[in-house]
Amino acid sequence: MTRDEIVSIIGPADNALMAELNATGASAEELREAWMWLNGEEALMNSGRPLPGSNVATLMEILEPDDEEF
Template identity: 40%
Template sequence: MRRITREDAIKAVGGADANDVVISQIIGTGATVDELAEAQAWIANDEPLMNTGRPLPSGRVGELVDILSELQAAEDDGDEPGGVPTANEG
């Protein structure tokens, strides 16, 4: 399985919002492209995934969800961060 590259991370955060810190955090998880896709699915569709009985994201996927959720919350101009709950929180 292929690890996330800089280009993958930039695409995930939407080129204009990419900064070196976020890109480094995403790459630093050591996640694969498939794990990044799963994290993006959780960000976009958390309620349907939870309703199907899928366990909360954990491990590298959970880390990616946390990073992407924080980025999304920052983009929402200070709205309450609501992100997807992960097994890493607690």
């Protein structure tokens, strides 16, 4: 994925996040799907889409905010 593709899908991101996303070997389409699952899972499930594949699930883990409080 290119920097521009990542930014067009998730918005501004720091270099560390971009590197982590690229290290997965996932495509921009997989990143787009992961972002959609994280931001509208119910709509995707209601549309009958299959559950995310392994690359998409990995991307979701990276993108999902931590629930830990500091």
